[in-house]
Amino acid sequence: MAEVSNKQVIFKDYVSGFPTDADMYMTTSTMSLKVPEGSQAVLVKNLYLSCDPYMRARMTYTHTSYIGSFKPGSVLNGFGVAKVLDSGHPNFSKGDLIWGFTGWEEYTLMTSTETLFKIPTTDVPLSYYIGILGMPGMTAYAGFYEICTPKKGEYVYVSSASGAVGQLVGQFAKLLGCYVVGSAGTKEKVDLLKDKFGFDDAFNYKEEPDLASCLKRYFPEGIDIYFDNVGGEMLDAVLPRMRSHGRIAVCGMISQYNMEKPEGLCNLISIIIKQVKIQGFLVRSYYHLYPKYMEMVLPHIKEGKIVYVEDTVEGLENAPQALIGLFSGANVGKQVVVVSRE
């Protein structure tokens, strides 16, 4: 049977502090493009790979990580869009497009198909299925609607607001009639928030030495909903600004992932007087809402009421750098790696 070469990104070893290029390397193996006879496996060609902040946690050894650490010496994996080349599974056929968990390589043999979704429509960019129509989209949807139970007119703050999730939370909040302020780390991103995503206001947190007074300036009436992507001192500064019965969805804490010891939060006492809820969540608990989400979001995309900004790098060999870039905020919008366009 004919074998093809398969470029792969290998995870070298557990990381402490900021990950670098040197923590991953490229290799080339060979593989057959057929699934083993009698198996229920699916063989795919990877098209788009997703770089997501949660992947940093998998670079550290832990027995508690909710999806497990990467294995030193093995191929990285994560969300991707792929095309089925061969299938032993009744639900998938050659030619199908799917999104779900795949390898950081050109071709992947999937022995578990539980986390795969078939892509139902292709009149939107395929890469959207690792962004607005994939895990980050569902994260924004579940976190904002299910955890934050937003109401028209409420004051909403989103950190890391131009990222894969944040840009959507802000737009969802605007569609609902909330007042929305976002923060990001460059002028370019702040402009994007205001000009492209329609946030009511936005600021560059790196230019704000005093976050407490900054938040007071942007939210003189206080904050009803904080969609937290960063944790750390920003979360601590938000706590005393929360309004009565405020809600904080803790989606991620990217500011903390590369720290040896996390920053201490001193303002938690505020949550008593203001009766604030802080809720951590994982998108995997909400995938049952995916059809409902698609029904809501697809028309908005087609009518141009929701836009989605991606930061695209070409080539698997550039994937490590793209992933690392997340942690210094190098990406503008959702970080996508193009392995192949078809």
Added chain:
Amino acid sequence: MAEVSNKQVIFKDYVSGFPTDADMYMTTSTMSLKVPEGSQAVLVKNLYLSCDPYMRARMTYTHTSYIGSFKPGSVLNGFGVAKVLDSGHPNFSKGDLIWGFTGWEEYTLMTSTETLFKIPTTDVPLSYYIGILGMPGMTAYAGFYEICTPKKGEYVYVSSASGAVGQLVGQFAKLLGCYVVGSAGTKEKVDLLKDKFGFDDAFNYKEEPDLASCLKRYFPEGIDIYFDNVGGEMLDAVLPRMRSHGRIAVCGMISQYNMEKPEGLCNLISIIIKQVKIQGFLVRSYYHLYPKYMEMVLPHIKEGKIVYVEDTVEGLENAPQALIGLFSGANVGKQVVVVSRE
């Protein structure tokens, strides 16, 4: 009209750090035992006064405290049980027993009656209406049932567990079939938790230099519900021990009230992976459930299925010391001050 002498406890000035005797002083004024003609005021004789941890916050100047700071030079106030001596209000008559907000003095003229509850039954000790049948009881009820949504078999941890609220949370949890561990600061209190209140286990936190390993020992399977009365490093140690979809009701943070700068919490990141909810609350949002609570708790008291331990001091002049004692854990059970027994 005859006037009587009225002993009073006066708040001297705003406090930083631990409050002391010197922050309050006794005085004696005179007052008439009739309400002003034409007013809707109620004049009461105070019987029992409640010492509660939240009162510490009112000793510090703040414009954000939810019920306002004490006023330097004025009578302290708080929850109490009192007897109506005269009333201009149609809902209250001479001889009625009430509980609610009153002054730290022998007689109080109440011009606002919104926070007063009439005492419906006297076949339980009257002091219970500042404890199990009053604000602390409602706090335990709302925090445990409404915020923590407990289920049979869940693992429940209560800090400050022999206090006015904690002892009830533990007993509610046992009645529901939970596994309950409490912590307190003396051997006497720990024995009380196990022998009197029926906790499954209990420990003296002051003898535990490593809270993380201590909690691991008492909760090898993790914690589903943490009823937090103390905040600070105990809360931080609990966070990584929480089980998936765990709930933390933040009722109080007595460990932090006397600190100039609160302790920093470093483990908040755990709430993402475990999808934990942390909810601050105030009992005042739940008084509409008071009739439902009474219906539940009164039979349990009468059947001896729920017990309530009070720490009683005699005499208004001993009230300041009793209040201060809360912050060093001098009280064993609910701290009550007897002003008069009838």
